[in-house]
Amino acid sequence: QAEEELKEACARQALQLQEMGRRERLLRADAGRAKEQLESFKTQVMRVCSPAAAGVAGKAVTEQQVIEKVRQISDENQQSHEREKCLQEELSSRLSKEKEASASVEVFKKSLWELQ
Numbered sequence: 001q002a003e004e005e006l007k008e009a010c011a012r013q014a015l016q017l018q019e020m021g022r023r024e025r026l027l028r029a030d031a032g033r034a035k036e037q038l039e040s041f042k043t044q045v046m047r048v049c050s051p052a053a054a055g056v057a058g059k060a061v062t063e064q065q066v067i068e069k070v071r072q073i074s075d076e077n078q079q080s081h082e083r084e085k086c087l088q089e090e091l092s093s094r095l096s097k098e099k100e101a102s103a104s105v106e107v108f109k110k111s112l113w114e115l116q
Contacts (some may be wrong), residue, residue: 046065046066049073
């Protein structure tokens with residue numbers, strides 16, 4: 001009976017090992033697909049960000065290149081927002097001065113009309 005139990009335990013162990021092997025193969029396949037998707041994504045990002053740099057001479061785009069390009073675009077975007085804010089402030093200031101000038105012209109016109 002002990003020998004039979006040992007055989008059953010060995011059979012269960014063998015099945016568990018087979019299942020673990022199957023799972024490992026699935027995980028490796030999933031990891032391979034994920035790596036391919038990452039490479040494709042990096043290439044797409046670089047193609048959008050910098051068409052000339054994407055896949056230069058068939059070389060793979062590195063993660064560092066993608067990070068640097070995204071950082072560069074982010075910096076440019078922030079500078080653009082800051083420039084827009086400055087232009088808005090300048091526009092607001094000019095509109096305020098224009099309103100003051102218009103008011104002065106109206107006062108001047110009124111004074112001229114009264115003098116006539």
